[in-house]
Amino acid sequence: MMTRHWPSRRHAGLLLLVLTACGGPARPGVRAGDLLLTDGFAYAPLDSAVGAAYVTIHNAGMAPDTLLDLSSPIAEGVMVHGGDMAGMGPAVVGAHDSLVFTPGGAHLMLMNLSALPKAGDSLALTLRFARAGTVTVRLPVRPYGTE
Ligand SMILES: [Cu+2]
Numbered sequence: 001m002m003t004r005h006w007p008s009r010r011h012a013g014l015l016l017l018v019l020t021a022c023g024g025p026a027r028p029g030v031r032a033g034d035l036l037l038t039d040g041f042a043y044a045p046l047d048s049a050v051g052a053a054y055v056t057i058h059n060a061g062m063a064p065d066t067l068l069d070l071s072s073p074i075a076e077g078v079m080v081h082g083g084d085m086a087g088m089g090p091a092v093v094g095a096h097d098s099l100v101f102t103p104g105g106a107h108l109m110l111m112n113l114s115a116l117p118k119a120g121d122s123l124a125l126t127l128r129f130a131r132a133g134t135v136t137v138r139l140p141v142r143p144y145g146t147e
Pocket residue numbers: 081085086107108109
């Protein structure tokens with residue numbers, strides 16, 4: 001009877017170790033010049049009309065940079081939207097500042113999709129900046145609406 005508790009406790013300990021390892025200080029990201037792109041993901045689109053993508057852009061440089069253009073091979077176009085879904089002008093990342101695209105806030109809208117990636121897939125997103133140039137990130141696709 002007593003020994004039955006053993007295995008489950010051991011498993012709990014192992015799980016904790018794994019979680020700790022994943023939450024380490026190393027923050028994966030894609031670098032482009034002074035910019036570091038992190039926390040990128042997309043929601044699995046519900047239909048081919050639109051899809052939403054998110055990324056955080058950190059600018060470690062002394063000068064602001066501007067996001068001029070976006071594209072994805074599976075979208076006819078990619079737009080910057082404000083939290084109210086209205087199109088925004090060129091998005092600026094201030095010096096030593098971050099530009100955060102996040103659910104409920106400003107986001108990247110993929111229009112007229114030629115494919116419908118599912119949760120677990122990834123999709124390519126190319127961003128062109130005035131200073132840092134062009135960078136492509138692969139965004140993991142999450143189930144629609146999840147954090
Ligand atoms: Cu939108």
